[in-house]
Amino acid sequence: SDRMWAKNRKRFKDDECLGVNLNHNWNSRWGEERLYRDNICSWKYPGPFPFSEPETRAVSEFLVRHAKNMKVFISFAAYGQTLEYPFGYTNKEPKDANDLEEAAQYAIEAVQKIGGPKYKVSTMFENDGYSTGNMIDWVKGSLGIKYVYNVQLRDDKQEWFITRPENILP
Numbered sequence: 001s002d003r004m005w006a007k008n009r010k011r012f013k014d015d016e017c018l019g020v021n022l023n024h025n026w027n028s029r030w031g032e033e034r035l036y037r038d039n040i041c042s043w044k045y046p047g048p049f050p051f052s053e054p055e056t057r058a059v060s061e062f063l064v065r066h067a068k069n070m071k072v073f074i075s076f077a078a079y080g081q082t083l084e085y086p087f088g089y090t091n092k093e094p095k096d097a098n099d100l101e102e103a104a105q106y107a108i109e110a111v112q113k114i115g116g117p118k119y120k121v122s123t124m125f126e127n128d129g130y131s132t133g134n135m136i137d138w139v140k141g142s143l144g145i146k147y148v149y150n151v152q153l154r155d156d157k158q159e160w161f162i163t164r165p166e167n168i169l170p
């Protein structure tokens with residue numbers, strides 16, 4: 001019934017609140033946002049411990065098995081029209097931030113050349129504010145994959161999280 005639902009549907013014993021925000025269930029500074037960690041009803045509740053959810057556990061195990069063959073990791077989310085790179089838990093950039101920024105700039109120029117929208121490049125912290133337990137920080141920090149990004153998909157300033165059908169394929 002909630003179109004903007006941001007969590008899985010895990011049911012906690014004797015609690016009326018449902019779900020874990022899978023974007024914050026990763027073992028990268030997990031739970032440092034105490035306001036959310038201690039509130040099961042929060043939209044940003046990260047779960048009882050890192051990788052507590054079968055979804056994040058399965059994806060993390062896949063990534064661990066295949067990390068040695070990965071040069072780039074990209075996750076997608078809605079919305080904001082940004083190309084974010086780590087980190088979300090600090091305003092300090094990774095040591096290779098210049099490389100990440102340069103590759104991101106090439107990517108957004110390529111998107112624009114085929115008629116796509118202009119994306120902003122930033123760290124996750126700069127774009128979203130303090131964010132712990134997130135996937136891209138874990139992938140960069142734990143797996144050592146060099147090029148790690150989160151793409152916040154297009155934002156036409158009208159529909160927010162609800163992408164209009166004519167904007168899906170482009």
